[in-house]
Amino acid sequence: MANGKQYSVLNFDRNSRSTSIDIYDYKTLKKVKTLVNSSDIDMGYFSNYAFSKDENKILLAFEEESIFRRSTLGKYVVFNIQENSIQSVANYKIQEPTFSPDGKQVAYGYNNNLYVKNLENNKVTQITFDGKKNKIINGITDWVYEEEFAFVRAFDWNADSNKIAFIRFDETNVPEFSMDVYGNGLYQTQQVFKYPKAGEANAVVSLHVYDLTSNSKNQVEVNKSYSDFYIPRIEWTNDGNILSAQYTNRHQNELDLWMINTKTNTTNLVLAETDKAYIDVTDNLTFLKDNSFIWTSEKDGYNHIYHYSEAGKLINQVTKGNWDVTNYYGYDEKNNKIFYQSVENGSINRDVYSIKLNGRNKTRLTKNNGTNNASFSANFSYFINTFSSAKTPPEYSLNNSNSGNLIKSIKDNDVLSRNLSEYKTSEKEFSTIQINGNNLNMWMIKPADFDTSKQYPLLMYQYSGPGSQQVANKWNSANDYWYQYLAQKGYIVACVDGRGTGFKGADFKKVTQKELGKYEVEDQISAAKELGKLPFIDASRIGIWGWSYGGFMSSNCLFKGNDVFKMAIAVAPVTSWRFYDTIYTERYMTTPQENPSGYDENSPINHVDKLKGDFLLVHGSADDNVHLQNTMRLAEALIQADKQFDWVIYPDKNHGIYGGNTRLHLYKKMTNFIDENLGDKILKERKTKVNQVKIKG
Incomplete structure (x- = not known):
């Protein structure tokens, strides 16, 4: 409050x-x-x-x-x-x-x-009259902006409550995507909406300001150097006449911050950033009382906080170091402090810090190694800290924002810990693995009765998307409980964050530019080979699985690494980046017209002839994000290559594949597939065949 x-x-x-x-x-x-x-x-x-x-x-x-x-x-x-x-x-x-x-x-x-x-x-x-479904949208984002720029409300009030700035989307020339919805009726219905796939036409966006005093509407024009562009953020400054707007070119390697005086109808470019790969859009822009502003950028190779004057002149770089700022909480005007979260204490950990606006007096406010996330009071005097680690379930505490000292425990989750103590579980072990010249973060879960003299099958999990992270020192996600179940059945489960993942600097993250699925796949295959050398892992029984980007990866790993992986599961996979949306795909790949080899050489569809192992393909038929088209095209390619595989389509389920018994059914399906293709039964059958050969010999 x-x-x-x-x-x-x-x-x-x-x-x-x-x-x-x-x-x-x-x-x-x-x-x-x-x-x-x-x-x-x-x-x-x-x-x-x-x-x-x-x-x-x-x-x-x-x-x-x-x-x-x-x-x-x-x-x-x-x-x-x-x-x-x-x-x-x-x-x-x-x-x-x-x-x-x-x-x-x-x-x-x-x-x-x-x-x-x-x-x-x-x-x-x-205040607008031309809105029409699948044609014109005023003040609300289209599908691709909502999905990839992560916002829905494309309008903003000014400080004086008499003007509204809004983005208008003209979707007229954007191709339509149609999706059958089977439901319970005699005939299926269709959901039809505009979805721009890579290289196709985007909605034409324009910026407008409506004046409630004069009941007039004006379009804002800025003098950009590019004609095909996005407006990913708009925000009024403290001055009721000055609107800020961020424009980025279609490749998203140039980001411009404009200040628009809606009283004089003048525009001023105050900040222009460029990058050889791409620039991430954030919500960290903060205007101070003097209309100087706080901004975050990777321009020195790591994500850091900067302070600029109203005119866009750099006053100072607030944070510095070979580590990334991972969250910006805000600016405490009274004490001239900025509060933020970073990975300064190791890329798998998160800590909360305070620092003066001039970059001095940095203070680590959180004390425990793991994942700390703060929610500050309105005047920044207190923060509620959420802490967890791989060993500690979420704990909530009230802390002093000046020192970080504990004021009071809110919830410690001891009940959860006691409940879990009744189950057989294993520790998630963190380490690094040297792969292709890089020290990659890894976790591993072994059976609770792990025996170094035995050999175990290995299931690898990864997501691998640009800037993502799966190896983090935090409490269990839903899948971790499944991994514990698999571990106690006799599997070792491991996860490696390869090149292209986040929080290890811009170069590590952006190395995959124009080649999504090349270096990430190389790292997973190499990691599997290294892990297969361990005496307690059976190198002939290594599998991999993933969802979405991870499904794209697991498909490629099985096909390209056919001498390493025995099986793979791909859930809701992208199978060609030609099928995915403009904003996400072109940020990393440019367009298919410009980079056809990047799109095609790393598409699983073009490597089906290499399949040797066992493959399970899963998709929801009502996936508005990664369309069922991806799985259908991969399935057809596998069929025409005469490659056997298993697959399941979940009717009317979206990208999350849930509802009713759906998740239970899916995870039973995946568990059975793993048991059939990696489990001890397979090992026994193999040994039986070897013995039969010996007897015949």
């Missing part, structure tokens, strides 16, 4: 099926009061909430339904805390309702247009 002494929590009461927004005190951690309870509102329970800037009003979301990964539709009401009253925003489902800074208005998206509701007189003003 704004007072810096309290925080709010959305609580759910399972017995009454009601939700409430409750206020807690930082120092005592006890509930102080309830602001609103859904049982007092005749609309069912609310599932989300947002405060006005003065915290006198709350937007409550009801009947939310998912559209894509981040976007939702819902019904919304405004709860006035002082008056204890409810006011409907609209009597239909809307998107991204957002308070004006003065709390008197709410802007929202509906049917691809933007609207503003005046909460004082209930008047609704429609």
Whole structure:
């Protein structure tokens, strides 16, 4: 909360099926009061909430339904805390309702247009009129922006609550993607939406500003050096007339920060970054009171924090070193401090730090090695730290932001630890492995009754996508419990983060540029060979699996490493980057027209003739992200190459493949496949055949 002494929590009461927004005190951690309870509102329970800037009003979301990964539709009401009253925003489902800074208005998206509701007189003003499905979208991102630039609300209020800046998407020339939805009816239906695949037309984007005082709308033009571009971020500065907008070219190796004076209709390019590979877009831009700004960049080879003047002149580099800043928490104006998270204490760990704006007096605020993540109070006097490691389940504590010292434990998860003690589990062992001239991070899980005199089958897991990380010192993810199950069945499970993964500097991450699937596959094959030399691993029984990018990788590893891997599982794999979207793919590969060899030489489809081992291919038929087309084209290539394989399609399931018994079915399927192709039964059959040959001989 704004007072810096309290925080709010959305609580759910399972017995009454009601939700409430409750206020807690930082120092005592006890509930102080309830602001609103859904049982007092005749609309069912609310599932989300947002405060006005003065915290006198709350937007409550009801009947939310998912559209894509981040976007939702819902019904919304405004709860006035002082008056204890409810006011409907609209009597239909809307998107991204957002308070004006003065709390008197709410802007929202509906049917691809933007609207503003005046909460004082209930008047609704429609500010765009050309919105049309699969044609024009105003103020809400299209599919590819939502997926790859990770935002949905493409509009922003200015500080004076009298202007709204928004991005308009013209999807007219973007090719359509259609997806059958089988459902329960006699005939299937289709979901049709615009999806620009690599090399195809993107939506044409333009930036506009609507003035609520004059009811006028103006398009913003900036003098770019490129014609095909994205606008991945817009944000008003503290000045109600100055809008910041970030533009990037289609290759995403040039990122420009523009300051737009909407009063004088002038534009000023204050920052222009270029990179030989690509530049990541972040949400770290922070404007100080004097309109100087904080910015993060990899320009010195690692991701660090910089301070620039209003005009874009570098004041100083705040953080420095051969390590990456992994999260920027904010700027404490009163104490002139920046709070951030980094991997300075080892690339598999995360710690929280404070540092003065001038780059001095850096303080490590977290004490335990593992993964620390902070949530700060509004005035930065406290932070709630979430800590976990491979050995310690998540612990939540209240800490002093000046020293990092513990004030109070909130939750220690001892119950979880006790529950897990009833099961046979193994330690996740961290190490590094020297592969292709690089020290790669690795973890390994062995059976609890591990015997050095025995040989075990090895299952490798990886994701390997650009900037990703799977080898991290944190508590179990869902898959880790499955790995424990496999380990106790007699498998060794290992994971290696190869070249192209993150948090080891820009060069290590960007080495895969224009060649996705080349160096990453080489590293996994080499790692498997090295691990196969260990006396306790049976080199004839090594398998690999992955999901999405990891499925792309595991397919390539089995095909190209056919003398190393006996089996592979690919779930929802990309099988050709020609089938994937523009923003993600072209960031790393440029276009297929410019780089055909990069696309085709590393596509699993073009290496099916090399398949020798056992292959399980899995996909959801309603995957709007990695389309079923990927699996169908790979399956057809395998069939025409007369290669036997196993596969399963999950009807109407998206990229996550879940719902009902789906995940249970999938993991049983994968476990059985591993048992059939790597397990001890295979070893016994092999030994039996060898003995029969000896007897006959």
